[in-house]
Amino acid sequence: MVLLVSWAPMGLRKLPLTLAILCVALGVLVFSTGLFAFNPDPRTWDTATERLTELVVIISLMGAGLKLDRPIGWRRWSTTWRLLAVAMPLTIAAVAWLGVAGLGFSLAMALLLGAAMAPTDPVLAADVQVGPPQSGDEDEVRFGLTSEAGLNDALAFPFVHLAILAAAGGLFTQDGVQDWLTIKLGWKLLAGLGVGWLVGWAFGKLIFHARGPGETRFGDGLVSLAATLIAYGATELAHGYGFLAVFVCAVTIRGSERDHEFHGEMHDVSDQIERLLMMLLLILFGGALANGLLSSLTWSDALVGLAVVLVVRPVAGLVAMIGSGQPMRERLLLAFLGIRGVGSVYYLAYGLNHGDFGDSERLWAVVGFIILVSILLHGVTATPLLDRLARRRER
Template identity: 80%
Template sequence: MLEPLLIFDPYILFLLGLGAVVLLVSWAPVGLKRLPLTLAILCVALGVAVFSTGLLAFDPDPRTWDTATERLTELVVIISLMGAGLKIDRIPGWRSWSTTWRLLAVAMPLTIAATAWLGWSGLGFSMAMALLFGASMAPTDPVLASDVQCGPPGSGDEDEVRFGLTSEAGLNDALAFPFVHLAILAAAGGLATQAGLTDWFSIKVGWKLLAGLGAGWLVGKLLGYLLFRSRRGGLSKLTDGLIALAATLIAYAVAEVVHGYGFLAVFVCAMAIRGTEREHDFHQEMHDFSDQIERLLMMLLLVLFGGALANGLLASLTWTDALIGLAVVFVVRPVAGLIAMIGSPPPWRERLLLAFLGIRGVGSVYYIAYGINHGDFGNSERLWAVVGFIILLSIIVHGVTATPLLARLARRSDACAAPDFPADAAPANPPASKNGD
């Protein structure tokens, strides 16, 4: 009896899919420049198409693979945070980073509070699940926000909008963590006890933030010295961009060993390395390597996210859930961002973009997975559906609008900066010549 001509080995199909994703990472950004599509949208669509065929028995549902989801998203986020830190040219300071502090100190808490309230009053979530919902929606995702972030190190592509969104994404992934721990504490009934709240404030807020900050700074300074300031003139000429991955993993691990926030450590480590020798060309090499790894893992995750959508991630979504998701994307973050920017120096157009382009993505998936894996929140199917819908909505809406909006802002800025007369035109009142003519 003749064997079938086509035998769909899952492993071979996986290799085929991985090869297609690598090609997309390499080629698609060039081909999509003039289309209202992004690589993220393309990969989600690819995942939906592939997993809808039924050829793959594997179901990438995060509700089934909760631990794997937590670890994989964690890896992608920390690699993205290293890239974000290396991109920023601006030296940290109270005034120069005022946009960042406003978004972190005002917009993020308002977003958490408003989203948690919507989860509790609108979706009927318990207090613990509503807090987890709010905390997961707080971070501006550093992974999916590459299109709205600063350009490579030293490129000069760092207007106030791109800088604000990049620096916010670099820091609020760590600053949302205390609120995730607060949700876990609420799930355990600890909000009613003074001991639980004291532990949360002193350890989960105080120590973990300080330990993450200190670990990242020390690792970054040490690596920066070895790369640029050591006795033999630095090791940067003897290494390659793989150092970026090493720095990411070391900073994250050291912070976790001392019970600090690894997300914060990675971003601070990148900033410390950059600050050691700010203009060195090796920063570009590290950034490029980190960016390639990040894009590859991000695209793989988005294909799996599309597969989860195809296999029913949004099956329990109701019209109420969808309306709440729309409110989070189009009302909560924009309003919180605009409130945060009241009285700030940037023009109102830049404030609007800073408020609107609060992309939600991989970081939100990580926090949901982390919370569910470390606390007892009960049935989380509806929570996953709402979060999945918000992420899909953000990928589409922000993906389609971000590049045109930023390009339009750049054109207006160039037009305002341009002189009113051609560069080769003679001035209206030319100075008199030495001869008095």
């Protein structure tokens, strides 16, 4: 696996394949042989699944924040705000409706499905994200998809808690709604923003300003891992959303000394750890597919899954970009390339571990199918589409 992390990206540059597709195929192949008695089914290893996906996502969020060259701002990040404020709520509502009307799920389970499908994935979206810090590879499509993935992983969390509340029967009670609005929506978001900014500001001072302009106090990119874990842990202690804190921390560190080359070193460390853990997860995902993760999937489930990838996200994305002034081809790419992956697995595992949703076998099958379709479809099409867009822009 480590050799694949090192060598596979070079061999896949000219092929319509991604590292994610290769890992899933490898997992299916290896676990289909019966060589391992271990069955990596997330339904069995529910707590381990939650924790491992949690770790991968926060490391990915740090890398995503560090490589954004564009300073944060209302107009500069307008694409991001549109996708978060319009596309994400529309996606949650549409997927929840499909869960109730198309799959026959309870309202609580349908809300959990909608919340799990809301965030675009920062882990599997490397092929559609911006390049490393100061690489210049930051067109509007790549920037929008990167910044969206960095923030909507946290902003989907209140809707997971809403599904848990519905499963507990408190969705239509005054105390339940009040707790959700004040704590799950209000305090946790504010704590994530505040602690993330504070940790990022402190690390920015220590790294770039402790000795003088242009110098760094810490000469090892591993400091990015330290910042990730401290921001996340401190925010969890404050009962906030750690995902939001890690991304805000990364953006704050980047803004403290925007053009320093040390950002590239920190990003490289985060990127290597992320790719290693991503490959492990995807090989295990392939093993889960080989061991029957989709065995309970019905034709109606598959149709709903395809609708989520091919209809819900594209339509929600296009609605969000109405009036943006961007060319239609850029709007189409922003709407289409809403990759689902590790973040969705985390939210599903978190919800099932913290709420009583009953039998979740079909729910796991639907989410697993959607992730598989996204890995294959977006993996094959993302690079050619973005390369074509770049060529058109150059002409």
